[in-house]
Amino acid sequence: MSKCDQCIVKQFNSLKFLNREELIRISGCKTSKYIKKGEPIFEEGERINGVYCIKDGICKVSKMSENGKNQIVNLVQKGDLIGERSLISDEVSNLSAYAQSDMEICFIPREEILKDLEKNPAFSLDVLKKMANSLKNSENLIVDMAQKSVKQRLAETLLNLHEKFGKSEDGTINIQLSREDISNIIGTATESAIRLLSTLKKDKIITFKGKDIEILDKKALERIAAGF
Amino acid sequence: MSKCDQCIVKQFNSLKFLNREELIRISGCKTSKYIKKGEPIFEEGERINGVYCIKDGICKVSKMSENGKNQIVNLVQKGDLIGERSLISDEVSNLSAYAQSDMEICFIPREEILKDLEKNPAFSLDVLKKMANSLKNSENLIVDMAQKSVKQRLAETLLNLHEKFGKSEDGTINIQLSREDISNIIGTATESAIRLLSTLKKDKIITFKGKDIEILDKKALERIAAGF
DNA sequence: CGGTATCTTGATTGGTATCAACTTAAGTGG
DNA sequence: CCACTTAAGTTGATACCAATCAAGATACCG
Numbered sequence: 001m002s003k004c005d006q007c008i009v010k011q012f013n014s015l016k017f018l019n020r021e022e023l024i025r026i027s028g029c030k031t032s033k034y035i036k037k038g039e040p041i042f043e044e045g046e047r048i049n050g051v052y053c054i055k056d057g058i059c060k061v062s063k064m065s066e067n068g069k070n071q072i073v074n075l076v077q078k079g080d081l082i083g084e085r086s087l088i089s090d091e092v093s094n095l096s097a098y099a100q101s102d103m104e105i106c107f108i109p110r111e112e113i114l115k116d117l118e119k120n121p122a123f124s125l126d127v128l129k130k131m132a133n134s135l136k137n138s139e140n141l142i143v144d145m146a147q148k149s150v151k152q153r154l155a156e157t158l159l160n161l162h163e164k165f166g167k168s169e170d171g172t173i174n175i176q177l178s179r180e181d182i183s184n185i186i187g188t189a190t191e192s193a194i195r196l197l198s199t200l201k202k203d204k205i206i207t208f209k210g211k212d213i214e215i216l217d218k219k220a221l222e223r224i225a226a227g228f
Numbered sequence: 229m230s231k232c233d234q235c236i237v238k239q240f241n242s243l244k245f246l247n248r249e250e251l252i253r254i255s256g257c258k259t260s261k262y263i264k265k266g267e268p269i270f271e272e273g274e275r276i277n278g279v280y281c282i283k284d285g286i287c288k289v290s291k292m293s294e295n296g297k298n299q300i301v302n303l304v305q306k307g308d309l310i311g312e313r314s315l316i317s318d319e320v321s322n323l324s325a326y327a328q329s330d331m332e333i334c335f336i337p338r339e340e341i342l343k344d345l346e347k348n349p350a351f352s353l354d355v356l357k358k359m360a361n362s363l364k365n366s367e368n369l370i371v372d373m374a375q376k377s378v379k380q381r382l383a384e385t386l387l388n389l390h391e392k393f394g395k396s397e398d399g400t401i402n403i404q405l406s407r408e409d410i411s412n413i414i415g416t417a418t419e420s421a422i423r424l425l426s427t428l429k430k431d432k433i434i435t436f437k438g439k440d441i442e443i444l445d446k447k448a449l450e451r452i453a454a455g456f
Numbered sequence: 457c458g459g460t461a462t463c464t465t466g467a468t469t470g471g472t473a474t475c476a477a478c479t480t481a482a483g484t485g486g
Numbered sequence: 487c488c489a490c491t492t493a494a495g496t497t498g499a500t501a502c503c504a505a506t507c508a509a510g511a512t513a514c515c516g
Contacts, residue, residue, distance in 0.1 A: 138363060
């Protein structure tokens with residue numbers, strides 16, 4: 001089993017503020033898991049009892065609305081931690097996490113993280129900073145959801161995905177999402193998202209390669225996202 | 229000037245985790261302010277350089293969307309802290325705060341709070357918990373905004389306001405909000421909110437006393453909020 | 457008492473959801 | 487490898503919800 005203190009992935013999250021000794025302790029009690037595409041890491045209402053550090057792959061973090069529709073609130077990737085929120089509030093998870101690609105993750109039990117939160121101020125301050133940043137993003141998303149049209153949100157989502165996941169050699173956005181996934185991000189019916197995607201394609205603002213999407217005219221998308 | 233260590237208000241927020249010595253230090257550098265209804269405490273893009281502790285009154289925390297519409301993301305009252313997020317991320321504020329009633333607030337400068345965040349783990353852990361809770365609320369709000377109809381959101385908002393601010397002697401919800409404010413909470417046009425309120429009144433689910441709203445049939449509101 | 461902000465209702469338009477039919481792609485097992 | 491099954495994607499038609507525009511009513515304030 002690999003050692004946390006040698007793990008490159010931790011450079012991208014708060015764990016980098018732990019010292020060598022703390023990392024070795026965590027190494028001793030962490031467990032590694034491989035999750036297949038589509039499978040859950042955890043689900044709403046589940047008690048997580050720790051945090052997951054994503055070593056490889058992408059996962060979608062979502063929540064079921066009372067209407068029975070799924071809303072994706074975040075997409076997380078290599079280096080990110082998930083499950084911190086529930087751990088800190090000591091509550092069951094209010095969110096679900098499903099593997100969007102095959103994944104490799106490490107599970108670190110609750111007590112170990114709490115120990116470090118209490119004793120290592122640099123670590124807990126960084127966790128706090130990350131949380132503050134998540135909060136800012138969420139607040140922005142609330143405003144977008146409440147005030148922007150589906151078309152604006154789609155344009156913005158495409159830009160965000162491009163920003164976050166980059167593009168692969170063929171120029172397409174480097175994440176595999178179904179039309180339904182995209183709808184669940186922008187919070188709309190699948191058919192609506194499909195229809196808007198096809199008009200964007202007609203206007204040569206985007207194009208499809210297989211099911212992947214390539215952005216042809218970024219400026220145009222930005223204009224649409226801002227409301228023409 | 230009043231002393232923080234004797235202030236009752238701090239019982240409701242993270243400041244209660246500071247010890248007597250820390251509170252006396254903060255007392256020495258805090259400043260008290262009175263804000264009139266409608267006036268800003270701070271605005272989007274402003275550098276806040278500290279946190280505000282609300283001693284009395286209610287304030288609305290809002291954000292302007294690119295469409296030029298205002299979205300209220302939170303209503304905070306006596307005992308709450310505002311401005312923590314920007315302080316922790318060391319960024320200008322992404323939100324504005326306007327007094328919804330006459331207010332009395334205390335301003336505590338950035339450096340003092342940071343000192344305590346670094347040295348008092350109980351304090352910083354509680355700040356972290358509060359932030360985690362805000363994040364959960366925001367995530368829930370995203371889902372509601374994305375998936376629920378305006379009618380559902382209105383019903384839910386009325387229930388939330390009733391829950392949070394209670395009712396005054398005449399039975400009405402104990403917060404003064406204009407129709408426009410309500411619209412800015414649920415993210416809709418003012419006329420739409422007005423229309424829906426009037427149908428709720430016709431159905432004897434709510435009633436108006438002046439501009440204040442009284443909930444007559446809570447169960448019915450809950451059914452509407454859940455989608456009939 | 458006029459003037460202004462807020463509230464209310466009506467008519468119209470447009471954006472999205474929904475329902476239904478069909479096409480294409482992706483397995484799966486004989 | 488083909489026939490079958492199922493999932494995913496696409497397009498059209500329709501209905502409904504909510505935004506917008508317009509006009510009037512009511513409350514508020516100097």
